[in-house]
Amino acid sequence: MNNSRNIKDFTIATLGSHTALQILKGARDEGFKTICICERGKTEPYESFNVADEIITLEKYSDFFQIEQQLIDKNTILIPHGSFVAYIGPENIMKIKAMHYGTKEILNWESDRNKEREWLLGAGIKMPKVFSQPEDIDRTVIVKFHGADGGMGYFLANSPAEFHRKHQNYLAKNKSKAYMIQEYIVGVPVYSHYFYSPIDDTLEIMSFDKRYESNADSVGRVAAKDQVDVDIETSYTVTGNVPIVLRESLLPQIFKMGHNVIEKSRELTSGGLFGPFCLEGVIDPQLNYYIFEISARIVAGTNPYINGSPYTWLKYNEPMSTGRRIARDIKKAIETGQLSKVLG
Numbered sequence: 001m002n003n004s005r006n007i008k009d010f011t012i013a014t015l016g017s018h019t020a021l022q023i024l025k026g027a028r029d030e031g032f033k034t035i036c037i038c039e040r041g042k043t044e045p046y047e048s049f050n051v052a053d054e055i056i057t058l059e060k061y062s063d064f065f066q067i068e069q070q071l072i073d074k075n076t077i078l079i080p081h082g083s084f085v086a087y088i089g090p091e092n093i094m095k096i097k098a099m100h101y102g103t104k105e106i107l108n109w110e111s112d113r114n115k116e117r118e119w120l121l122g123a124g125i126k127m128p129k130v131f132s133q134p135e136d137i138d139r140t141v142i143v144k145f146h147g148a149d150g151g152m153g154y155f156l157a158n159s160p161a162e163f164h165r166k167h168q169n170y171l172a173k174n175k176s177k178a179y180m181i182q183e184y185i186v187g188v189p190v191y192s193h194y195f196y197s198p199i200d201d202t203l204e205i206m207s208f209d210k211r212y213e214s215n216a217d218s219v220g221r222v223a224a225k226d227q228v229d230v231d232i233e234t235s236y237t238v239t240g241n242v243p244i245v246l247r248e249s250l251l252p253q254i255f256k257m258g259h260n261v262i263e264k265s266r267e268l269t270s271g272g273l274f275g276p277f278c279l280e281g282v283i284d285p286q287l288n289y290y291i292f293e294i295s296a297r298i299v300a301g302t303n304p305y306i307n308g309s310p311y312t313w314l315k316y317n318e319p320m321s322t323g324r325r326i327a328r329d330i331k332k333a334i335e336t337g338q339l340s341k342v343l344g
């Protein structure tokens with residue numbers, strides 16, 4: 001049935017969190033049947049917003065493989081997102097037998113900070129300096145722990161001594177974890193959302209966002225004196241996303257960065273990067289855009305644009321979320337007999 005050119009023979013599914021609402025709504029708007037896979041007790045948003053034809057409930061997400069055959073029988077195409085990778089685990093993603101949108105191989109490059117750095121630097125992207133040991137710290141740095149915990153526990157330090165003091169504090173409250181010490185760039189955070197279609201062979205800018213982080217985005221509401229008095233330490237726990245429209249003269253550079261990242265990915269993996277991806281970084285006052293991370297899949301920063309962004313409005317003249325853009329690419333691939341081009 002995978003050779004069918006009728007989208008009615010296919011179902012689109014994802015896990016109920018992160019960007020599931022726009023993925024499922026987008027799939028339905030393009031004419032697909034939809035399934036939402038939820039953990040028990042977390043189904044209400046998907047029922048209330050009525051985006052799923054079927055909801056499959058699991059005791060816990062790690063039970064995913066128990067229902068995989070059911071998905072295969074329904075000719076389901078799975079759409080991965082941030083929570084999908086966090087809950088199933090990058091190593092288990094490789095074991096998925098159901099149809100999977102996007103290259104699985106690229107997730108290995110994205111989830112390992114060293115490989116990610118090799119990819120981005122190889123694409124000519126500017127990145128903050130990385131310090132291999134705390135003793136080398138000679139400027140303000142941000143210390144990041146591995147794994148997608150949404151910025152939990154990150155701290156700033158200006159010297160080796162400050163690093164060790166804050167790391168001890170961290171260890172008193174948390175399990176020991178690998179970390180990266182990165183130069184702290186003073187500027188504004190900008191996350192650039194792209195879509196590359198292997199079917200149309202075009203790169204699109206979908207939108208931009210910045211994260212709304214607790215407490216980084218609220219410490220400015222407290223006077224500096226009070227911050228010191230009560231010893232507030234900055235943290236970066238993601239709670240939501242805020243839309244941004246970028247200074248227009250930056251757009252040529254944003255396109256160029258996207259093209260370079262795709263080109264480099266083709267040297268690193270067989271299929272290369274396609275579908276939605278995001279470059280995450282900070283723009284300094286000289287307009288240097290330093291990237292600290294790439295997400296090789298849909299990011300939650302696209303959620304403010306379920307009805308489309310200013311950029312997708314220019315291109316499509318109809319509501320086009322990133323979730324819907326994915327479904328449209330899959331639809332075109334099915335109807336032109338090229339489905340394998342968007343699966344990985």
Ligand code: AMP
Nearest residue numbers: 017018082083086148149150238240300
């Ligand atoms: P959750 O399903 O909300 O627990 O999210 C799982 C992972 O996806 C988190 O650890 C975050 O890294 C990422 N994530 C979820 N929501 C967002 C968001 N709104 N913005 C950025 N990252 C997010």
Ligand code: AMP
Nearest residue numbers: 128151182183184185189211236282292
């Ligand atoms: P991340 O988990 O890598 O996306 O980082 C979480 C947050 O930390 C970002 O949204 C930024 O606000 C901040 N951040 C991360 N890396 C840097 C950096 N090198 N310079 C300045 N701010 C950063």
